[in-house]
Structure formats: structure tokens, C-alpha cells
Amino acid sequence: MSDLGGSSSGSGQDSSTEELRGFGVGTRSVSGRIVRIGKQPPLIEGRNSGEASEGNDSAQVDSAFGDSDSIEFEGRDALRSRLSEMLEVVGIELETLGQNAPSEVADILEAQAMMAQDPTLVDRLLANVEPDPMVDAKCQLQRRNLRAAFEKVAAELRSVGGYIGERADDIGEIGARVADHLFGSADSQAIDEPNVNSILLFDQLTAAQASTLEPSSIIGVIVATGGPSGHAALILRSLDIPAVVGCPRAYEIPDGAVVLLDPLRGLVRIGANGRVPTSAHRPTVGHRSPRSVLATKAVQLLANVGSLADAQEARSQGAEGIGLVRTEFLFEGRELEPSVDEQVSTYRSLIEPFCETGQPVTVRTLDVGSDKPLPFVNLSREDNPALGVRGIRLVNQVPGLLERQLEALARTRALVGGVDLRVMAPMISSIGEVNSFVEMARSAGLGSLGIMIEVPALALDFRRVAPLVDFASIGTNDLMQYLMGVDRNASMLGELLDPWSPVALRLIGALAREGARAKVAVSVCGEAASDPLLAIVLVGLGITSLSMTPVALAQVREVLDAVSMTRARRLAQLAIRQLDSTAARHVVGEAI
Template sequence: MTDREILGGIGVSAGTASGAAALVTPAAGVDPNEPASTDPAADGQRVREALAAVSASLRERAARAGSETSRAVLEATAALATDRGLAKAVDKELAKGSGVTRALCDATEVFASKLRKLGGYMAERVTDLYDIRDRATAFLRGLPEPGVPDLAEPAILVAHDLAPAETATLNPALVRGIVTEAGGATSHTAILAAQLGIPAIVQAKGITQRAAGGTVLAIDGGVGEVIIAPTPSDVEELEQRSRRRAQALAGSSGEGATRDGHKVKLLANIGTAEDAAAAAAKDVEGAGLFRTEFLFLEREAAPSIEEQTETYASVLESFGDRRVVVRTLDAGADKPLAFADLGPEDNPALGRRGLRLSQAREDLLHTQLAALAAAHARVPDAELWVMAPMVSTLEETRWFAEAARSHGLPRVGVMVETPAAAIRAAQLLDVADFASIGTNDLSQYTMAADRMQGELAHLLSPWQPAVLSMIRATCQGGAATGKPVGVCGEAGGDPLMALVLVGLGVASLSMAPSKVGAVCAALRLHDLDTCRQMANFAVDAPTADDARAAVLAIADPVLRDLV
């Protein structure tokens, strides 16, 4: 019998669940008995066939995916499986005499190292790359593919890590929860789990050893707690918490506002036109972040002005007269584009990305701005706001504002993702109409910690007082200029953190649509003065843990069931 034990992790998708553990089938790994390659050309073709089979399988999954976001993740992974760079790296290993699975494994590691050095979006794809390696290895060895087992009964998935390609196709009716040993709070897997409404915990060290298949688990995805072999009272407490949560959420609809009527717009983060249609059907006040790079990635040529106009008009039509905040192309060194390659950089995360790429390739920006203007002309009742990513200086702000206004766009803003932009927010907002804080990147750059490195997750917490100080500086800049400041990072979807952000002066919060209800309920439980008191306690706290504890101590007890 398994002894009761409590493991701590990082909660990335709120909710409670209990059930038997279902272990994700581990990767088979390199064949220890395979012979060395004596015909590299023939063996290289075998590996290409395996990778092509994996790509085809992923595309089939994409065709069955329930959302455009899931479909896009799967299609991007399928494209990575047939990347010529990976195949060439395999050829090099085969030429050294390695066997086929050893060559694939070593080549993948070389390729993964390159992606990690690129940082940002490309670093996020290392998990996808390993998933491709493991599936192709299984194909080469004639073994079952690793991954999520077929579930006959509802269960809690347990894995070292879970590839986004797996998460994207999970059935919430059968997957009660997700617990992984690796992963980060802002990974694709975490974001997809939240969108699916599946409670999820990452960085639960040792869970795969302690939770053999069939072991009963109870999890709280809000606080990041895993109970192994829970007692009946543990399960009952979680069920009661779930019922209390449902009761607290029952009245959380309509406009976002504190208990005393202070308005806070609650918006959705979207990435595609299909995401927009799905989000617009929910109880949200608009879209606070429309990531447009899905139109540009994995293409040999930039999308035409006509294609972009159709997509943007579709998004605006979905939301009617509600606000839609569009982020211009956030690509560059960390999200390289085949048609806009500015060359290798030693530190791409600090290189020519976002607005810096737009300044190097003005044609891309002006085409996008023209398409947005044309879409707005087709949907004139839409409340269109446009903002630039990776802004650091007043000169950059002026340059973008002049470009956007030259196309007749009505509201022009900037992303605050760097300490430079936060500290100088008042000066930037003298020129821009609004600012939106990207808490994920702001945390990364403030704390000098790679947001994709799970071991540094404690440094990337938005509860870090240094990060909160940056947010406060930005809001002070907004107050000084009378310009609104919003948040579109993952922090906005945390009900407890949302209270602090509002107390700091944030006017709008954008998040995964599934999180809006909990944030709305949290706001209605507290007045603005309490939110301001929470903000002061959090900023002045000595540590991130102290900040969260201080806020929770003065929050309405009902909130404990929402976080």
C-alpha cells in the first residue's frame, strides 16, 4: 500500500481533482543493441521516413483538434519533424558510425541546444523536439509510441513532462488533472491546460517514481499541491473546495468591477481568428492581446495585405463593438522568420526581436498596419487598439506611434516588457495612448531568468517584489499622464494577483478565457481600498512567498477556493 504523502509543485491551472494516476508511456530511448551504421545514406533515409511518419501522425491529430490554438500547436510540431536541419544533423551522426537511434538522439540534442540558445519561442519548442525524437525512435524500433495512454476511465495524467502536442488533444472529460515533474508556468503545456480547464501542476519533483499507475492522487492546481494516496477526508475536502469554488463562480458574470463599483475590464488572450470566435462567445469584454505572429510563423513568404486584412476583419467582427488590442508582429531573433532573417546573434533574447525587427524591416510593419486599417474600415464600430512589442525607449515609441497614426489607426500603445519601459513609462505614455504589461517577459528581464527554464520558476513568479515594483512604476506613469495601463501576461489570470494589480492601478486584465470567471468573482469580493492595501503589502514584502501570504491573509476567505 502506498503511504500518504504530500508533494509541492507549481500550480499552473486552477481547480481540484482526484482519481487514479495514469502514467504517460515513457520514451523507449536508444536501442542499446543496434549495430553501427555501415550505409549512412540508407540509414538516413530510414530516419527521414520515421520523421515523416511522425509528422503525418501529428497532422492527423491536428485535423481532429477541437480548437484552432491546439491545431496550430500540432501543425507547428509536425513541420518541425520534417525540418531539413534536423535531418542533416542526423546524417552527420550516421557518418560518424552511430546507429540510427543513437544518431537521431545525438542529432536532436545538437538541434535542441541551438533552439535553447535562440531563447523565447524557439526555446519553448525543445519539448516539441524531444517529443518528435521519442516518437521517431519508437517507429525505428517497432515499439508503441510514447505518450498519453488510452483512457477508459477518468484519471490524472502523470509524466516527467507533457509535450504541447499531447496536451492539445486531451479530453477534459477523461483527464481530471495533469501533474508533471518538469515544465514551467508559462510553457505551452501550462497555457493549453488552462484553456482546456484541466487542473495542472508542474515541477512536482519525484511524482513519476511515487505515483505508479493506479495510485490514487488528489491535486489542487491553484496552490500546486499533490496528495499521494489521499485519505477520504482529503478527497472530501477537495470536493468541498470544488463545490465552494463553483458556488463562488456562480455569480461571476458581466462587467469586471470591485465590490464598490471600480471598473476593471476583463479581456481574453487570443492567437487566431478561431480563438477570437470562441472567446467572443464567452462572457468577456473583448480581447486584450491578439498575438498576430501565428499568421507569420512557419512560412516561406510574408502573408499578403489581403490575407491579413481578412483575418483581422474576422477578429473584429467576432467581438463587435468590444475592445480588441492587437500586438504587431512579435518575431525576430527568438522567433526567426524565413523571410526576415537578420542573421545569427550571440544572445537572441536580447536581440532584434519585436519592434526592433519592425524597424529593420519597415515593409512588414507597414503592411500589417495597412491591413489593420483596412480591417477597421470594414468593421468601423470595432474598438481597435494596436500596440508594439519589445519597446524600451521614447524614440522607439515615437517611431511606432507615428507609423501607426500615419495609417489612421485610432489607439496606439506599447508593451511594457522591459525594466527600461517600466521605469520610463510616464515619458513613453506622453506619446502613446496606452500601455500593456507583458508580465511573463517583464519577469524574465527584471529577474535575469530564462522563462523557459523550469528550475528558475521561483524567480519568474509575478509575486517577486522587484517585478511588482516595475508594475507599480508603469502604473504611476499611467496615472501621471492619464493613460490606461493593462496587463496581458499570465499574472492577470491569477485571482489573487489580479487584486494586487488592480490595487497598483491596472485598468484591464487579459487572460485565458477560462480564467475570467474566477478573476471576476475575486474582484467582486473586495473593494478598491482593500486592493490598494494588498498592493502595498505585496510590494513591500521581503520575498515573493511573503508577498503572496500577506495578500492572502487579508483576502476574503472565499478567495482560497478560487486560487
């Protein structure tokens, strides 16, 4: 996201106040003193600054660490043994951190723990590490060489793209912790003790670090890197710690400065007047309105879930149903496809809590490809799996897989009374695929059927498609990468993936209008729905339900409860008239 530095022109602000911009997490505005936590060494390949080029990687790492951080080993076997030991230790640490964490945070840490303890990781590191040779077959490992090896493994994952590409940052976090154990704390910016009533400033914030933050003593966080859907943002949201991430000019903020952090607008104001508060301010979006979009039932707030624990969390957070069940959790890590009976048992456990109220539960059929390989799905490796065989395209490649899942869902629907079970297919590209899915699902005995809108071709043909389905759900994460022609793992091009893009918003508005014309509900179930400010715009564009991570429900509900439908429509029109995502976010934030 572009940074808008310069003097503030907002009312009531001192003329010397400077504004920095990033991605907001949460709704509460807070002010406090900056405490800078460590200095993250620059990663190779320009991952932080975007200015690195071939040939200067080594110089970057050298400048961060120097040549003094090194360990001598008796040979490569001794090096392998030590790396294996440290990876096991890191895995145990991450497992321990996840034990008492909220479910979504625990899932992230547990996934990282599994990666750290994967025995193939040692082989991949040794294939990339370049220890300095010494006499008598000894070798010397320098910190810079170890970090470079981890980054090369991460780069390999990014090149695959898709789900595997998303694991690249996990490798970087694991590498930082391994380096800490081998060479002493430097990489992972350990947080030694709480900083009461402080706003912590990080150059980079890992999932493990974020999970250890104490909301009772830390009133806010600013991170120079990252995005609104990254691990750090998700964890900060779950801890209810206001934050601005992806703020590239954060390094300009001096240690000890008083700042105003306004996540609703994605703003950091340096030099803001006022004392450091003893507690966080309440949201400034306004009071509850009897004519708000929630009071008038203009939109439903649903949850995205990927496990039974997520479904329970959704209930506890007051979700009005489930807008997206990611069924991959039932299939991943299995040598054999789960039987129909096992699927029925799992779906029933997930759905039953929502039966008494008749709330909707929307299940997405299996969405895997060569980037999320399953042992029982024989798919050849693809250079770009995000554009390959995945989602509905598995039908012709793996006969019977979708039919058995649909059978399990139909049996679950028959067993669980009072449930509003809806089923949708991912990665639909053509009207022919829509017809095939609908025919297959109806033959299985399923009623309410829908599609994911992720592919621009389907979005452009939605007028013809809408009458064929009962509902549609816009997956903004994939839609943005296909619409803008940018890999969703390309962190250096994150601005192009911002769902605040007026082009994307106009497309979403057009889809909502076509849905209304055909009397087909259109929802948003991507990360865009978790942004409280963007939620106002989406509702104003005509979206009838928003499905998000359960921890975001309270913040989105609070904002929408203070905005009328008339105002939401005006703000939506204001946003789509802007030139870019930065301007759209800014103008709506200022209007609020």
C-alpha cells in the same frame, strides 16, 4: 519554483499530511488516487534533474535504456531513409491529433507536425547521431544515440533563444515519438486507457499526450516538470483538467496514494483524508459577490489571439474584447510580404465580431527578429536575437514594413464602423522610440495608440512616457526575462522567471500608479494574466485589464467574481511584502 515540502500547518489537515508545491493550472480542488504513468528517461544536459554535468551524459542515457535497444542498418543511407519515414509518420500522427482539438491545442500539434516533416531535420539529426560502426559498411543505431542526437538539435535551438529557442521542447517530443516507432514504446509514456477517477502522475507530459487525456475519466494531473505557460499546462487548461505542474518532488508520491490536488494554491497534499470523489469539487474561492472586482467593473477580461480561429474562440468564451492581436500569424511562412489589401481583409475578418458591442481590439504591430526569420525581411543572424533587432527596431532595418501595416490598420478602421481599434508597438526602449511610433501612426490616421512595456528602461521612465500614449500593456513574459537577466527558455532557471516575484509585482504596481496619475490605462497581456490567483493580485495593484489565452477566461472570471476590490488590494500588498515568489504565492493562496 521552489518546493516547500514538510508537514502541513493548514487548519483541518492531518498532522501527517505532507505538502508539495508547483504551478497550479485551473481552480478546482480534487482528490483521488495516484496512477503513475510510465517513467520518462532523464534527458541529457540535466534537463530533468539539474544535476547532470559534462562527461556523464552518456551514462545518464545508458542507465535509462541500456544497450539492448538497437537496430541494424545496411548503411547510413538506409538509416536516413528510415528516419525520414518515421518523421513523416510522426508528423501525420500529430496532424491527426490536432484535427479535432481546440484551436490553441491544434496550433501546437500542427507546429510540431511541420517540424517533424521538415526535410532539414533529418540532415541535422544525421550530423549529430553517432551510429555504432559494423562490418561491411553496416551500422547499428542505439536508442540512446538517437535520443542524444535529438537533444543536440534541441540544444542548438535553445542557444539561438527567442521563438526558435521555444521550439526546443517540441524537438524533444518529436524525438520521443520517433524512438517509440523505431524501438517500441518507452519514451513517450503512452496512455493505454482512461483511469476513472484517478489523478495521473507524469514525470514529463508532452503536448501530444496531454491532448489525448479524457476529462470525463481523469479528474486531475500532476507533472514533475514544466511550467505554467508550457504546452502541457495550456492544453490541460483548455481541457479543464485541474493540475499542478513543475512539482519536482512528485516522484515521492507512491502509486495508489490518495492526494488532494489544489491548483489554485499550487499544492499537492499527500495522505489527505477522504474518499476518492466521483466528480470534481467546485472551486473553493467563494460565492459571487455583488461588490466583486467584476461587478464593479474594476477590470476588463480580454483575450490574446494569434489567428482568426482564436478570435472566434475568444467570442465564445465571453471575452470583453481582444487585448493582444499577435499579427505575426499573417506574415509567418510567407515568401513575400502580404499586400496592404490582404492585410485589410484579414484584420477586418478578425475585428468585425467585436464591432456590435464596441469592444476594444488591441493590435500589436509586427514583432519578429532573426529568431523568427521572414524571407522578405533580410536580417543577419544574431547570437542573442531576444536582445537584437525585433519589434519597433525593425523600422530602420526594413523601411516601409511598419508604415504599410499601419496603413492597413487605418483602412480597416475606416471600413469597420463601431470598432474600438487600438494599436501598440512592441519592444519600445526609449522615449524617442515612443515619439517616433506615435507620429508615424497618427500620420497613418490611427487614433488610440499604446506601447508594450517589456524593457526595464522604459518601465523606469514610464512617468515621462505615459502622457505621450493612450494606453500601455505590460508583456510579463519578456519583461521577466529582461528584468531578471534570464533567458525565458532556460528551464533550469524557471524560478527566476516566475511573475509572482515580489520585485516584479512591485514594478507592475508602480507602473499602474503612474498610469493612473496620467489617466492612462495599464493592462497585463502576458501569461501572468492567465493565473487566476495572480489575477487577484494584479487587479489589486491597479491593473485595469487582463488579457489572456481564451481558455483561461472562465477560470479567471470565476475567481475575480468572488473577490472584492478591497480584498484584492489587501492581498496585493501581502504579496509584495514577501521575500520571494514561492512565499508570495503561498501567502495569497492561504489567505484565499
